[in-house]
Amino acid sequence: MAALGNRGTVTEAAGFNPDADAKKLRDAMKGVGTNEEAIIEVLPYRTIAQRQRIKEAFKLAVGKDLADDLSTELSGNFRSAALGLLMLPPVYDAYELRNAIKGAGTEEACLIDILASRSNAEINTINAFYKKQYGKSLEDDVCGDTSGMFQRVLVSLISAGRDESDKVDEAQAIKDAKEIYEAGEARWGTDEVKFLTVLCVRNQKHLIRVFEEYKKISGRDIEDSIKREMSGCLEDVFLAIVKCIRNKPAFFAERLYKSMKGLGTTDSVLVRTMVARAEIDMLDIKAEFLKMYGKTLYSFIKGDTSGDYRKILLALCGGE
Incomplete structure (x- = not known):
């Protein structure tokens, strides 16, 4: 689960002037009504570091927090996205x-x-x-x-104790795969603790080998077994761990797709993913989205959202 480096769609704005940006934002919120276009021209086109400097310049010039003013002036999903962009x-x-x-x-x-x-x-x-x-x-x-067990998995993840080395222990990988199989598919009922011990603790390369061995033993992918053996939030969290280990950008591409597919849009997932990944691996997420669904992420967002909210998400998407 090593970082991919900066594969984001948001890069440093050339000729950056935090004072000018702060003034533009201040002017956008002056008087009756708010000039959302001016806000869109600034926030999604600046890096996280640049936005911190804009916040400082705004506070110096106005004596108020930019986030407080935006929170007062904006509403709904647009406000959620704008406020998220201001945070580290x-x-x-x-x-x-x-x-x-x-x-x-x-x-x-x-x-x-x-x-x-x-x-x-x-x-x-x-x-x-x-x-x-x-x-x-x-x-x-x-x-x-x-x-329950869902809580125990979350606590394990919060403890941040995953091995992050590149070491693959072949004998242990075979043993892990066998034990997961025996804890699930090979018995009546499921020993979820064994899944937790392996999936929340082992390093990425080791787990990739475990998944390969598991398929040899069981004849199916570990994701299929998790779906067969578990349900609800426990199934969801174990699947998320496996998918992030295999291909993190593909995991987020699927989350974005599901947030927009079907009746209505799960806006919280859409906003959170776009804001959080824009500067990290959005280019990779876009590539995986196209590969997985045959349509661009940009076109999906364009067809599934509206108004100023859509504009800020499209800016974070970085074009087709």
Whole structure:
């Protein structure tokens, strides 16, 4: 699960002037009504680092937080996207996790998307920001809002203890595959703890070998076995872990596709994924999306969203 390097669609704006951008945003929110176009011309076309400098320039010039003004002036999905763009990645992740836990009901998809896809270092930073911002540990809040084996998998991921070396132990990989098979397909009932021990702890290269061996033993992909043996959130989190291990951009491409396919759009998933991945691996996600679904991500967003919200997402998509 090593980082791919910067394969994002958002790159540094040439001739960047934080004071000019801050003024443009300030002017966009002056008087009656808001000039959303001016906001769209700035925020999605600046890097995270550049947006931090705009925030500083805005506060210096106005004596107020840019996020507070945007929060007052904007609404709905457009506001969610704009505010997300102003946050540093671990702050945004912590914010999304908090909202997923503390809203009406729990948005399990958010917990899964973030915790299954982040590195140990990223999760440790999220944990630190979460505790600082909300006064409680992420683990405590997750434990207060989830239960059973699903909770145990999330706690394991929050603990950020995955081996991140490149070492593949061939004998152990064969043993892991055999034990997962015996914990699931080969018995009545499922020993989910064995799945947790292997899927939440082993490194990426080792797990790829485990998946290969598993297919030899069982005759099917591990994803198929998870679908047969489990259900609900537990099935979802184990599938997410496996998919992120195999191909993280493909995992996010599928999440984006499912957020827009069918009746209505799951806006929270769409916004979170576009904002969080725009500067990391959106180019790879777009390539996987085209390969998997035969249509561009850009065309899907264009056909499934509307108004200013659509414009900000299309900007983050970086064109066709």
